[in-house]
Amino acid sequence: MSFLPWCIIGDFNDLLSQEDKRGNHPHPNSLCMGFRQAISDCDLSDIPLEGYPFTWIKSRGTPHVIEERLDRAMASTSWLHLFPNVRLSNLLASHSDHSPILLQCTPSFRSRFNGSFRFENSWLREPDLEEVVLDGWGVHETIEVVDHVARCANRLQIWGKHKKVKFKEEIDECVREMTVLRDNQGEEEGKRYQEIHD
Structure with missing residues (x-):
């Protein structure tokens, strides 16, 4: 645990809930619960994603397409107090299986x-x-x-x-x-x- 304000962003390769996935097979609930517990233990909050809700795609253009929100940004409460107007945007990309995400911050101090x-x-x-x-x-x-x-x-x-x-x-x-x-x-x-x- 750190008392400094902190934010982490990137591909976490896991899902917080079933809403983070679109496709044939549901994500194991035990993995979702474990990920949520890890975030809670670190005292982090998930920053809402603006735009398209999924950041990763598999089997694009087929009937077996799977989409998931693997990429996200999470921050501590003290960091969110410094940047209350934070915005996380999904910037769709056509050639990669991951979408780039953009975190924009405006400090309050x-x-x-x-x-x-x-x-x-x-x-x-x-x-x-x-x-x-x-x-x-x-x-x-x-x-x-x-x-x-x-x-x-x-x-x-x-x-x-x-x-x-x-x-x-x-x-x-x-x-x-x-x-x-x-x-x-x-x-x-x-x-x-x-x-x-x-």
Whole structure:
């Protein structure tokens, strides 16, 4: 048991009830009861699935088709308090026997850093990114995960502002170089044109 908020998502390869299956043979009730007991022991709640009710299919297009809800998301009460507006959607896929499921969360607490934080993919090329993340995360400190995330985002946001200035300077320099090259190329073509017509 953990006192931290937690959520688990994926293919559990088992059913909570007979309603989780459509097909010829019912799922053994003892397996359903065992799965429900395990979820209860872990103090988890099943997040309702929006959309099509089944996430796995066997023998598609035949009279022996079986559909089951094997994929789900479950969370502790403390996690659900942090994310009261959680949505779990079934995204039907045509080529796999499993449907992808999408868990969307909107935290109810205010973030502890100012402004909206966005991770920029261009940062991945910066050699000092790992150092900033490790420093921000505070690897050797025992604090709540939420605090780790907020502090890391704060460090990245400050570091990112400096990088943005650096990127702008680099872009301006590239634009200047391109302008010079374009002007030089225009002059060269002008000379060639003049030579041809003289």
